[in-house]
Amino acid sequence: MSQTSASPSTVWEDLHDAQVTPETVSAVLASIDDDVWVAAACVDRLLDDTTTQQTLLLHGISRTDSTTHRCKEIVSTEQPKFDALLPHFQSQPADAHLLQLRSILLQRLDRLNTYVEMEKVSTGMVSLEDSVDEEIEEWEDDPWADGASSSTKPTPQIKSYAKLPIPLSQFLMNDIATSASDLASLQYFAAVRTLFAKHASEVWPWRLSVLDAVPEHAEPSAYRDILPTFDFAENSEQKWPEDPWRLDADFSELPQVRALLADVEPVFVANESHLSINPRQDEPLSAITLHAWYANRVDKVIASTGIIDAALAIVQHGASQGIPRLDELGEDLSLLSRLVYDTHSTNDDDWTLSSWKAMTPEETVHAYLSNSTPEDLAQDLSRLVMPYLYVLEARTERAGNPDPELANRMLYDFVLSTPLEYAAAVFEASKPTLPAAQRVLKSDEDTARLALARLYGSDSLDEWPTMSRIFECMPAWDTAAESETDEEAADTTISSLGSFVTPTTSRPKASPKDLLTFFKPLTIQSLSRALDILDIHLESGEILARWSVPAPLRWFLQSNDDEKEQRAWANRMARRAGGSFDPLKKQEDWDWLLEDMLKLTETSESGLRGAFGLLPREEVVSIFFSGLLSTGRLDIARKMLHGPHPKIQLSAQTVEDICLRCSTELYDNASSGNYKMGDMKLAYDCLGVPQISDRIRREQEFIEATSRISSFNVMSRPGIPISPIEIRLTKDRLSLVSRVLSSNSDAYKHTEVMIELCHKLGFRDDVSATVKVLAMLAETALQAEDFARAYENTQQMVTTVRELQTSQGDVMDDFKLREAIEVCWIACFQLGRQPEYSELENKMTLLGQSLDLCPADKIHDVLTAWRRLQKEDILAREERLSKGLNDGLQSARPLDPTGGFLPRTMASSLRARLHGLHMPSPPLLNTPDATALATRTFKSVASNFPFSIGHRAQSLASDDRGAHSEGSWRDAEVSSQASRALSKGIGWLLGADDE
Template sequence: MASSSCTLWLALSDSELTVDDVGEHLGSVTDDLWVAAACYDRIVDDVSVQQALLNVGLDRTKQAFHRAQDALSHLSSSPSSESLDTTAVSLKQSDSCRLDPAVAYFHNLPGDAQLCRLHGLLLRRLDRLNTFTEMCQVAPEEGGDDADDEITEWEDDPWADQSTAMVSHDSSKSPQFPVSLSYFITQELIHTACQLTLHQYFRCLHILLERHRSVLWVHRFVIYDSIPGFANPLEYLEFLPRVKFDENMEEEAPWKDKDIGDASYVPLFEAATTSLGIPKEIESSALSLQTCNNLMTSEELSGWYTNRVDNIISSTGMIDTALAVIQHGASQGVPGLDELGEELSLLTRLVYDAPAGDSPNDWTLSSWKSMDSRTVIRAYLSHSTPETVAADMLHLVMPYLYVLESRAERAGNPNSQIYKDLLYDYVLTASLDVVAAIFEGSKPTMPSSQRIIKDDEDMARLALACLYGSASIDEWPTMSRIFECLPAWDLSKYEDLDGDIADTTIASLGDFVTPTIARPRCTASDLLMFFKPLPLSSLSRALDILDVHLESGEILSRWSVAASLSWFLQSMNDEAEQKAWANRMARRAGSADQLSTREDWEWLLKDMIKLSRRGNSDLRGAFGLLSQEEVTRTFFNGLLISGKFDIAKALLQSNRNISVLDTTAIEDICLTCVREFYDNASSGNYKVGDMKLAYECLDVPHISERIRKEKEFIEATSRLSSFNVMSRPGIPITPIEIRLTKDRLSLVSRVLSSNADAYKHTEVILELVAMLGFRGDVTAEVKTLAMLADTALQNEDFTRAYQASERMVNTVLVLRSSNANASKMQEASEVCWVACFQLGRQPEFDDVEKKLSLLGRSLELCPPEQLHDVLTAWRRLEKEDIERRETRLSQRRRAGGAALPRKRTPAADHHEFSLRSRLADFHMPSPPLLSTPDAAALASRTFKTVAARFPFSRGRPRSHPDDETSRSGSRPRDGDDVSSQATRVFSKGIGWLLGAGEEDL
């Protein structure tokens, strides 16, 4: 029966074993050692089955254990010498045994030794089973509270399978443990402790540590290091090490071994094990783990806490968890953690309290420690908005600054300026909207404890530096907000108020803020050093100046010519800069179509005058160096440049501010604008574009001689453009080129040379000359007639050439009979005699009477040194005329007719009289003198000298006089070389004499 039970027992697997099987199969076996060994050999995960096995095994081994206890108790109470000697002799037989009565006893009874050893092993396993059972009672349900919440949240999930949901819900309520019973019984306790720690079963860990302190104490730091970094510190703070205050050493943990029952088995168990020759059990797998048998010093504990914090932050980034650990260590007396706690507390504010951006930074303790104070402040406020920056300063930055001050005091280097230096440095580099928010959180009306900037004078200095150091030109409402937060001091009780210091400082700032190569831009921090030395009275004066500049800045911004506040510093003593900006204001406002009505322009004028006047004090605006008249002139100029001529006329009639300008000033302004329109015009046609504006602008003032002349000049420009005058081949002449032409008569020469029929319209050309600015200028008229005659001559239109010459002569004669200027008279006479001489000696002109008349005018008007040359030509022409007449007379006589006497014309009589008078005036011999060869040669040489003075002008090419016969039928003789050369020279025109350049002729 016993053998069958043993066989059935061995056939059962651990998973099939039940409590009934234990009693049924082992109860019938009489061999206690076999039963005890069978109970020890079986390790199952079922608590009840394992309990039954241990109970059966202990029941079979307790008799032997009690026998050994009784025997050893009796032996120790009355030992006999004989028994001791016998025991000693028996012990000698085994070198491995000690002189121990228990060992000797088990040596003689190996069966009882086996049973006692099994009894001890079963008791130790029972102790672990009880520990396991107790831990299971406090173990959380499956998944913990978080899992329950998750399941509850998804209980009404319509897509979830109902059966699956129910199973999950039921299983979540069953106890769950990270290790099985078999694992817990067979493995070292340190592994189980680490498993419980990793799974955050801290209540179970507490039971394990209390029941097995002696085994786990040396591995306590292994257990501590196994706690996850993300675990809630409140659940495990009781396990962390602490300092024993009076000894400056680690305090032992308050764990204690519970009474597990009969403790007498331990010496008997060890004696039985020794007697059987079984080596002592060593937890070999735990040898590689860190052990700490001795208590740590406080410095070592401080290092452990620091490393613990670094690991938590580096692995999880949960700085609040690390802070809780440090705070606990500091509360437990661990030294050196206060400063680290401060750092973590400040870092916690940065990570959890500061506004976060779209991509938050992964802050670590090392990165925090690497930042300087200014970087920390900017990190705190990097994502603050103008709406939140004041609150963030109070709750984040100011506590940080206080910590820095306290650290400096603890280090023995108190520095009350830390707060101001760091705070002011941020304010000086912040944007204006942020600065405005900070100033609104620092108003003097607020309690000092609630203010960010607590010093009123520092507020004024910071405001001056920030505003004048800003390059913004469109944040005037924000700047006004800053100014409205500044303190207003009652200076009536202060003596020796001196505003000169502020004025001097502001004036010196003008040069300082001017950009240079070394310093392209002046920052607010640079400006602060100028305002730091200013006393209260000077600060108040500087704020008054700032107020004026802000008002001026708003006005300039309103009219689209905004300037930064630094510009007001630069232009305070620069009249030219103020005038340029006023001109820019008047012009840009009109060009931007901001001003469409008369009322708008009047508003602009009032603002410009306001900028030039002084207010209630002696402070000046943006145009303070300009007079009202100069500002009004600038305004009126901008009004005209914008082309609003109707509004300009209306303002001249009604606006009293314009009345400061007299008629001459208005004319000057109009003419200036007209010339600007004119110079910018791309076309000379005064019906379109800028030229039209220039012409219409002349209707604004009352008509005057200057206005009339300018109108005529514009009309002349338009006419010149209609003649298609070119400045270069293919490029029409522009209005600016016409204005810049020094000799405007050369423009007429271009018209005549570029238009074949222009010379035929004498009155048109003369009117053009008059409109070019030569109205009433006889000399210009003579030169123009000379050009017309020359052009007609080039075109072989001898009739118009003679008419122009005759009109020119009459004009010169009238001029000579008047009291005209001698130089002008001489210039007109010079042009006239040359033109007459040119036409009078022209071979192709066959009207001898007219030619003699022209040469006679040349003799009358030419200078004495040219008289011989002109007279030679006249005599030659007269001789040719006589020969031609004689030929005709002989022909008539042969035909039988009587020759009629030659009639003298009045013109001939006049020429002869003039010639004789000229010869008499210069005491020259009569004309026959020139008939001698010597005289003819002298005249020839003289004429060559005169001819050399006239350059060649454009005209059709002439044939050489030697290659053709003159119209009189005779070829040139010995003096004709001079005549033919003069013909070629004069046929080139007289442009040089009129002032035209050689390239224009």
């Protein structure tokens, strides 16, 4: 079928939306007589072109005009008015359907007008006050006026404006609240304002959801007109002013008509809002709820964007609209805004209102100044911190708890806790010479108290220039009339502070804030005195720091009355400073050090002592001299002590004491005993500084002895050489000789070296020690079976003892001599009875010497050993006689009563001792074996030897242990025969008759 033959309704239905124009609406729909079908067609089709859609809506409305007029007449003539419509609708359902369609078309026409208005305001061409549709105003008649016919009215033309992000067709179908939310999310705030004005009743319940759809990053000034406002009269949220397109509702929109239509057929209702961001809110919000909404909006904006200024603008707008309790929130945001934007922040801190409120005031102050430099600190305090502190003061006043000292207290706490460099910047901005308005710290007294507390509470050891800068900012008061009471108060405070700053278990460290409490009570005069003391301490601190022994400023308080502490620091200064010198530097450095040390002992004109004020000047010089010696600069020490212009004035005894003490210290710290190198060399050379004395010579010899012991590789433990400190701490130094002999197989061969070592170990005048050393040498030679050296050492012992007897006189009154004699006779006895020693004549001599020197109760033991030798001697002489070889020997020396030979002098001496004892000969025949007796005797004496007795002496005592070897039996037999022969000899020595 061709298009010309098709019915108008078919033609309309076949038209695409793009083909519909105002002309096709008039041409096609006007030719259709069915009003219901035409009105329904107008409702059914939604277009995006505003002009065509307007034409379509107006045409549809015009087709319902007659029905509306007819229903109005029925209502106006019948009683009750609207009840008469029900039977009419039941008999004429088309009229009911037309009224239904009319209400829909009218609502869509309102939305169309709103859409056009939103396009206009979105382009910025007209304002909301000019939001009357110009095209509709140009219409000749009201399109929904009673009795009007659309066919007689021209179709108005709507101008094209900027397109909205929501198509017209979608806008006509969606509920208004959803469209408002979409437009708000896309920041079409002018369009949203139009919706609020033209469709207030529909959007009002969902206003909070619409506002929450506004992006957090949106500029608040762009949407401030849609933010909630406050009605002071109602004490609640202010409702929006309404400006609907139609002030009066159409007949088809009357509630009574709507109710009747609902009874006749299902009512077509526009889409309801499905916004779920916030619940429906029909009633105005209370003041508390409004404040909560603004605070929540601020949190969202800051958390999402971090743009504090945007949040602040929202709060400022709310406050300008009268929202209660936003002032404090505005203050917080304003202060937070300064923290974010006005500080010298270089990092991306995520500041939020919650984190701001969680900070303590102290943390906030430090946050404001966290990125400040010393150069701009004072300015930041004035423009950032002080406004914040004033806000805190204002809040305490509003809360009914005024705290007028809050700002000063917070500022003082910052100064006391900030690094010294920053504190110096604050003090420099608070100089008394500056105008009061420009000063950070306004009070001169508080400035002085803060400086004292901050400096004495500092742990710094290297910021003396900064501390001096702080001191230079202090006020200078005229205290000419200063009283002794004020001085005593300041001195008492300083003394008390010394105890207070001393660490304890309960308070390891006193903070500057704690120290401030001590200075608060001081008057101006006392503060001036305290500053004078501070000046002395600062100067002393700079001196100590110059010589690498810095002390915190509070140390000067602690050591003010502590002589021991001052002495310890002086020693540290003398030693550490000298150790830091370049070895190539000249004497001037040491002169400077001595000058500074002496300067610290001086007392100022005001009676204030320096850091070493409790130490006598001479003691400080001694400490300096000791430190000089410890560094090894002995050449400088000699120049300063004995040069043409001596710097050190000390007595000879004091110099000697210091040198000995320093040498001992170096000795004890030496790792090697070689006095040609290291600390031991310094210890030895140090003794060359004073004049030679006995004490100096003894210490030099001891160092030489130490070096000699070390050269023999004496070990402390396996693989570990003996250290100098071990040598010094050895109680029995003779045992060191024994250790040398035991650790070196050839050491015993150097008799003179060992004796010299004994002398240098401190036994030069101790003959007993020399005898003991010779005994050690003899014993060691005996163990090595070097009998010749053993005999030589033994004879040297005897000679030494004889000389000592001659010089001492009565030997029984001298313990040392008795001890030497005891060691000597035992050594002679040991060597004389050795079977392996083949020199019979030497052995007889040794036993004779032992017999001459031993105590009376040991003579029996020695004679018993001698009997064995006599037998050997007799056998040897008989053998020589039988060969005719002993005639010359008999004439060479006297024959003893038993047939043996004794030296003439020894025989006479022995005879005299035996006569003095009145000893009869028979008991000797019944005595135990002489070897066993001698062994027991030697053990009791040798227990005092500082060396070990070898295996040979022990083997000779086997009879005491009950051994029954063949050798023991043979010895017993020989002993028995020798006893009988020896008894005759003793009798002859005593002058008894020969039986």
